[in-house]
Amino acid sequence: MLLNSQCYFFNVKKTLHRFFMDICSRNFNGFMLQKTEIVICLGSSCFARGNKHLVQLVKTYLADRQLTHKVIFKGKHCFGNCESGPAIEIDQRRYNNITSETIVEILDKALATKI
Numbered sequence: 001m002l003l004n005s006q007c008y009f010f011n012v013k014k015t016l017h018r019f020f021m022d023i024c025s026r027n028f029n030g031f032m033l034q035k036t037e038i039v040i041c042l043g044s045s046c047f048a049r050g051n052k053h054l055v056q057l058v059k060t061y062l063a064d065r066q067l068t069h070k071v072i073f074k075g076k077h078c079f080g081n082c083e084s085g086p087a088i089e090i091d092q093r094r095y096n097n098i099t100s101e102t103i104v105e106i107l108d109k110a111l112a113t114k115i
């Protein structure tokens with residue numbers, strides 16, 4: 001059984017949580033921040049050509065630069081362009097023949113405004 005003071009505390013806590021979540025999801029002009037979407041191909045061809053390793057590189061890149069909350073990073077079964085893999089899409093722009101050497105450069109350019 002909750003006392004009135006405990007109920008009040010939980011309601012205040014919930015209200016503050018919503019308020020801070022709302023503030024954190026907006027920039028200083030009051031507009032919603034747009035998350036960058038990174039989709040990596042996890043089809044068998046791209047996976048065999050190195051996307052398994054690239055997944056870890058992207059995760060490390062985002063964590064090191066504290067961008068995980070600004071980016072949606074997910075995999076997709078197949079982009080249907082197997083001969084040009086490994087492939088990655090950043091905000092619907094596709095990059096093909098990605099290597100561990102080129103992924104950082106691509107992410108730097110694509111996420112320059114987020115850093």
